[in-house]
Amino acid sequence: MNLPSKILEEAVEQLSTLPGVGKRSALRHALFLMKEDEVRVRDFAEAVLRLKTHLHRCRHCHNVSDTEVCPICASDKRQRGIVCVVENVQDVMALENTQQYRGLYHVLGGVISPIDGIGVSDLEIASLLRRIQTADPAPVEEVILALPTTMEGDTTNYYLNRQLQPLGVRVTTLARGVAVGDSLEYADEITLGRSIAHRIPFEG
Amino acid sequence: MNLPSKILEEAVEQLSTLPGVGKRSALRHALFLMKEDEVRVRDFAEAVLRLKTHLHRCRHCHNVSDTEVCPICASDKRQRGIVCVVENVQDVMALENTQQYRGLYHVLGGVISPIDGIGVSDLEIASLLRRIQTADPAPVEEVILALPTTMEGDTTNYYLNRQLQPLGVRVTTLARGVAVGDSLEYADEITLGRSIAHRIPFEG
Numbered sequence: 001m002n003l004p005s006k007i008l009e010e011a012v013e014q015l016s017t018l019p020g021v022g023k024r025s026a027l028r029h030a031l032f033l034m035k036e037d038e039v040r041v042r043d044f045a046e047a048v049l050r051l052k053t054h055l056h057r058c059r060h061c062h063n064v065s066d067t068e069v070c071p072i073c074a075s076d077k078r079q080r081g082i083v084c085v086v087e088n089v090q091d092v093m094a095l096e097n098t099q100q101y102r103g104l105y106h107v108l109g110g111v112i113s114p115i116d117g118i119g120v121s122d123l124e125i126a127s128l129l130r131r132i133q134t135a136d137p138a139p140v141e142e143v144i145l146a147l148p149t150t151m152e153g154d155t156t157n158y159y160l161n162r163q164l165q166p167l168g169v170r171v172t173t174l175a176r177g178v179a180v181g182d183s184l185e186y187a188d189e190i191t192l193g194r195s196i197a198h199r200i201p202f203e204g
Numbered sequence: 205m206n207l208p209s210k211i212l213e214e215a216v217e218q219l220s221t222l223p224g225v226g227k228r229s230a231l232r233h234a235l236f237l238m239k240e241d242e243v244r245v246r247d248f249a250e251a252v253l254r255l256k257t258h259l260h261r262c263r264h265c266h267n268v269s270d271t272e273v274c275p276i277c278a279s280d281k282r283q284r285g286i287v288c289v290v291e292n293v294q295d296v297m298a299l300e301n302t303q304q305y306r307g308l309y310h311v312l313g314g315v316i317s318p319i320d321g322i323g324v325s326d327l328e329i330a331s332l333l334r335r336i337q338t339a340d341p342a343p344v345e346e347v348i349l350a351l352p353t354t355m356e357g358d359t360t361n362y363y364l365n366r367q368l369q370p371l372g373v374r375v376t377t378l379a380r381g382v383a384v385g386d387s388l389e390y391a392d393e394i395t396l397g398r399s400i401a402h403r404i405p406f407e408g
Contacts (some may be wrong), residue, residue, distance in 0.1 A: 002300060004293070005270045007251075007259045013253040018233045029222045030255055034268065038256045045249040047211075047218040051234055053244045053400060064238065066209045089208070095208060104288045143279060 003027075008034075039133040060137050062107040062124050063092050072096075072104060080105045080138035085128065085160065086146050086152070087111055096148070103144070106131065112159060120159065128160075132167050141189055142170040149176065207231075213351040228323065264341050266328045267296050276300075276308060277341055283307045285343035289364065291315055291349050291357070299350070310335065314362060315356040323362065324373075328396070332364075336371050346374040353380065 003009040008030055016026035031054070033041050048115075057063065058070035061083075061136045065071070072078060072092075084105030086092055092105050108123045143164055147153040157173065164171050177195030178187045207213040212234055220230035222248045237245050261267065262274035265287075276282060276296075281390070286307030290296055296309050312327045324330075336344045347368055351357040361377065368375050381399035391399070 004274060004276075004296065004300075005259060005271055007254050013250045014248045019236050020229065020232070025224065025296070028224070029230050030252075031268075032223050033252060034255045041253060041256045044218045045220070045253040047215045048234075048237060048252070049245060049249040050211050051215050052240075052245045053240045054262060055238060064209050064212055064235075067212055070208060072208075080360070089273060090231070092208065093206060096208075104354060149341050155332050197270075 033197040038088070046120070057107075057123070060131065061105045062109060062127070063105055064089050069137075077102075082144065083128075083131070083140050084144040084146050087148060091146065101143075104138070106143075108147070111147055111150070111156040113152040113155075123156075125160065125163070127159045129163055130166070132169055140169055142172060145171065233259065257382055261311075264335065265309045266313060266331070267294050276382075281306075285345040286348065287335070287344050287346070287350040289352050291352060307346075308349070310347075312351070312360070315351055315360040317356040317359075318341065322375070327360075327365070331368070333367055333371070336368070336373055338368075344373055346376060349377045 003012060003058075011030040011033070012023060012026045015021060015029045016023050016025075018026075020122075021029070024148075033044065034091065035044050036044075037178050054066070056068055058065045059068050060073040063070050064073065067074075079102050083106050084095065084101060084103055085108060086095070087105060087108055087110060092106045095101050095148060106124065108125065108128075109142060110118050110123055112118060120181055122190060128143075132143070143160075145157045145160060147156050163170050175198060176191065177198065178184060178191055184192060207216065212231075214239070215234040215237070216230040217225060218230075219225060219233045220227050222230075237248065240248075260269050261270055262269045262277055263272050264277040265274060265275065267274050271278075283306050286308050287308045288299065289312060290299070290311055291314060292313060293374070296311060299305050299309075306373065310332050312329065312332070313324050314327050316324060316327065318323060330385055332347075334348070335341075347364075348400060349361045349364060351360050365375050381402065381404060382388060382395055382396065388396060
């Protein structure tokens with residue numbers, strides 16, 4: 001793409017680093033911002049920069065937070081003996097939106113993936129084990145593994161389970177099955193297979 | 205969307221103002237930036253801000269430019285008597301990419317659209333007429349109307365033509381027809397109709 005300006009080119013370059021944004025969209029974004037008020041663009045730039053300068057990761061669970069300890073870890077209304085292990089921040093939000101879970105979280109920041117060069121030391125695994133060993137911020141009775149059902153997620157589950165068993169915590173995982181409202185006809189075999197294998201008592 | 209942090213929320217809010225970016229993509233962008241180096245994010249924010257503080261619009265043609273007069277208007281290698289009127293900056297880039305046009309441009313910044321509240325005074329129409337009347341930066345012999353073939357584009361073409369005729373310039377417009385490589389079978393009637401009406405001598 002031949003841009004008429006170096007400054008525009010730099011902005012397009014930067015905007016196109018965002019996930020899923022190509023050069024063409026980046027140009028659209030840049031030209032849009034160019035037309036906005038300077039105050040608006042300044043607010044935009046500062047809000048983005050504050051992501052690095054002011055946003056924390058919770059000392060205990062590594063979820064994003066404005067404070068050193070996130071509101072969930074700081075709350076005395078949560079079941080502090082249960083820790084749900086998730087891949088990323090979005091997963092915490094998804095689980096919080098269900099309003100069904102009252103325990104704490106632990107954000108790994110990814111899953112073990114040798115092909116992407118992500119090993120145990122790149123993830124918040126040591127801090128999870130330490131958290132259980134030192135009972136800080138609270139003694140842990142149960143760890144729920146809520147990682148994705150991919151090869152990488154399964155590998156990470158397997159590794160975590162091996163590390164967690166000796167620590168005397170109960171290790172559980174999310175129920176998987178046909179989604180509520182989905183018809184059996186269109187469910188994939190693996191999901192349907194798990195639904196039947198892990199069938200539960202009918203609540204009449 | 206329930207975000208765990210005010211700072212994250214503000215960044216998502218700002219990023220979701222970009223055209224075609226919803227809350228979910230904005231969150232993905234924000235979490236991506238959060239994981240980048242601080243230097244990288246600072247570069248990102250500064251590149252965006254420079255769009256307002258350092259990027260100019262060319263004094264003559266209103267194309268974006270790092271300088272007060274853009275390289276096209278400043279060049280003595282262009283046919284300075286021909287001005288191609290386009291809707292926006294992207295159109296200039298598209299025409300430049302053809303490497304077929306050696307004249308100058310005039311970027312209107314939109315088309316007349318009463319429904320969107322865009323009138324003659326919101327566009328660079330007065331400056332186009334002044335440019336021809338004062339022969340600054342160069343005397344104009346021909347104006348090519350290259351606006352979109354929409355109702356708004358046609359309205360703007362009609363208005364411009366009426367204003368330009370008394371100034372003694374030749375007013376032309378882009379040839380429209382079936383695209384190179386397209387089969388007639390799948391061309392729409394209006395395009396095909398124009399192709400046959402505006403047929404040209406065969407160059408054997």
